[in-house]
Amino acid sequence: MYTLAEENYLKAIYKLSLIAENVSTNQIAAELATKASSVTDMLRKLAEKLLINYTRYQGVSLTQAGEKVAVNIIRRHRLWEYFLVEKLHFKWDEVHEMAEEMEHISSNELIDRLDEFMGFPSRDPHGDPIPDSKGNFKKNDLKPISSVDVNACGIISGVRDHSSAFLQYLEKQGLIIGKKITVKEIITYDSAVILQMDSKDLQISRDVANNLLIAL
Amino acid sequence: MYTLAEENYLKAIYKLSLIAENVSTNQIAAELATKASSVTDMLRKLAEKLLINYTRYQGVSLTQAGEKVAVNIIRRHRLWEYFLVEKLHFKWDEVHEMAEEMEHISSNELIDRLDEFMGFPSRDPHGDPIPDSKGNFKKNDLKPISSVDVNACGIISGVRDHSSAFLQYLEKQGLIIGKKITVKEIITYDSAVILQMDSKDLQISRDVANNLLIAL
DNA sequence: TAATATTTTTAGACTTGTCTAAAAATACAA
DNA sequence: TTGTATTTTTAGACAAGTCTAAAAATATTA
Ligand SMILES: [Mn+2]
Ligand SMILES: [Mn+2]
Ligand SMILES: [Mn+2]
Ligand SMILES: [Mn+2]
Numbered sequence: 001m002y003t004l005a006e007e008n009y010l011k012a013i014y015k016l017s018l019i020a021e022n023v024s025t026n027q028i029a030a031e032l033a034t035k036a037s038s039v040t041d042m043l044r045k046l047a048e049k050l051l052i053n054y055t056r057y058q059g060v061s062l063t064q065a066g067e068k069v070a071v072n073i074i075r076r077h078r079l080w081e082y083f084l085v086e087k088l089h090f091k092w093d094e095v096h097e098m099a100e101e102m103e104h105i106s107s108n109e110l111i112d113r114l115d116e117f118m119g120f121p122s123r124d125p126h127g128d129p130i131p132d133s134k135g136n137f138k139k140n141d142l143k144p145i146s147s148v149d150v151n152a153c154g155i156i157s158g159v160r161d162h163s164s165a166f167l168q169y170l171e172k173q174g175l176i177i178g179k180k181i182t183v184k185e186i187i188t189y190d191s192a193v194i195l196q197m198d199s200k201d202l203q204i205s206r207d208v209a210n211n212l213l214i215a216l
Numbered sequence: 217m218y219t220l221a222e223e224n225y226l227k228a229i230y231k232l233s234l235i236a237e238n239v240s241t242n243q244i245a246a247e248l249a250t251k252a253s254s255v256t257d258m259l260r261k262l263a264e265k266l267l268i269n270y271t272r273y274q275g276v277s278l279t280q281a282g283e284k285v286a287v288n289i290i291r292r293h294r295l296w297e298y299f300l301v302e303k304l305h306f307k308w309d310e311v312h313e314m315a316e317e318m319e320h321i322s323s324n325e326l327i328d329r330l331d332e333f334m335g336f337p338s339r340d341p342h343g344d345p346i347p348d349s350k351g352n353f354k355k356n357d358l359k360p361i362s363s364v365d366v367n368a369c370g371i372i373s374g375v376r377d378h379s380s381a382f383l384q385y386l387e388k389q390g391l392i393i394g395k396k397i398t399v400k401e402i403i404t405y406d407s408a409v410i411l412q413m414d415s416k417d418l419q420i421s422r423d424v425a426n427n428l429l430i431a432l
Numbered sequence: 433t434a435a436t437a438t439t440t441t442t443a444g445a446c447t448t449g450t451c452t453a454a455a456a457a458t459a460c461a462a
Numbered sequence: 463t464t465g466t467a468t469t470t471t472t473a474g475a476c477a478a479g480t481c482t483a484a485a486a487a488t489a490t491t492a
């Protein structure tokens with residue numbers, strides 16, 4: 001239906017739209033590690049196909065049709081990640097690149113059967129919600145640890161940084177999804193956070209606190 | 217590692233090599249539903265990369281390197297087909313097109329884990345042997361029904377035509393893999409074959425007998 | 433063996449998606 | 463508000479893969 005490049009652009013625009021309403025050419029170029037001029041070319045094509053709203057120099061947003069395509073790609077990505085972790089026993093830091101390829105397998109019947117095979121999981125291995133076959137899913141209501149108050153208590157439920165380096169660090173510290181933690185102290189000097197977990201104390205940096213999400 | 221187009225050409229050349237040692241430009245063009253001139257262009261690239269032996273006007277054969285790539289693609293194709301039928305409960309006539317896309321997912325670690333997950337199956341849903349992770353597999357020793365003698369008895373074990381139409385016809389007649397049949401009579405006039413199966417008689421045309429394989 | 437038919441290759445063009453360099457538009461700041 | 467910095471678009475080129483039309487090589491047949 002859509003080319004690999006088109007799908008990747010739509011996904012990138014969708015992701016950037018979660019932060020700011022309107023997405024700029026340079027933001028898309030950075031997200032896809034390409035050049036602004038290439039982005040402009042593709043934006044004209046996507047606008048032509050009514051997948052984005054685009055006026056020169058004004059940035060873009062997805063149309064309803066474009067958003068539907070993007071959400072479907074995200075559904076595929078997250079279901080394949082779930083499959084790789086739950087069925088093939090890959091670690092959560094190993095699956096993203098494979099899913100980047102698998103998300104472009106076009107059959108929706110396949111993805112719906114995969115969903116059923118796995119029991120309709122609601123979140124992927126990184127805590128991100130998986131859209132259902134109609135594209136419905138709850139927006140993430142998780143909060144970065146850096147944004148909660150001292151004495152707050154919650155369950156580790158997601159990450160904002162999906163890099164291997166970060167995920168491996170978390171695993172090593174035992175900071176995995178499902179763990180209950182309490183924020184004991186926030187150091188004013190460098191915004192480091194001291195957590196209590198399994199009745200032990202653990203200090204994490206501001207960067208880590210920013211990228212680790214909890215459900216209160 | 218290799219582009220989608222390169223992989224598809226190598227697979228096509230491999231398939232045609234099973235029939236005749238040397239493969240012609242026109243044969244490849246027919247197999248891939250493309251034009252001879254396009255094939256020539258690609259043959260130069262593949263020869264450049266040492267994946268095929270090619271001299272102008274003389275046809276091509278795979279090098280060892282090329283054969284290794286081709287067998288690996290076939291391994292992926294057949295394992296995904298097995299997955300789709302055994303785990304996602306697709307019918308054997310529904311899986312080929314999906315597998316055509318999935319065979320290009322590049323991770324070998326993924327395919328090895330998929331293989332393990334399914335218990336290292338030896339044949340795909342159409343009876344074709346699945347190469348192991350080193351590329352070893354038994355060449356098909358199956359015979360078309362049209363080539364065996366009257367009173368021969370065997371197990372339906374594979375097909376030569378993988379089209380939906382043929383597979384659906386077989387299913388409807390109950391001619392599925394694993395069934396035991398006996399060749400009762402071969403009609404001299406049109407080479408139709410009368411089979412005995414489940415102690416009932418069943419007539420199939422020469423075309424069907426040509427494309428249905430049994431293990432004696 | 434010479435003429436003809438078929439196959440294969442070359443030449444040149446097109447599409448998709450990318451790039452660099454330069455021009456145009458917009459944003460920011462004195 | 464005018465000049466400068468930044469962002470975005472345009473212009474032109476390139477690589478991969480495909481096509482049509484024509485030329486070259488090979489095969490067939492009289
Ligand atoms: Mn991912
Ligand atoms: Mn994920
Ligand atoms: Mn197949
Ligand atoms: Mn098959």
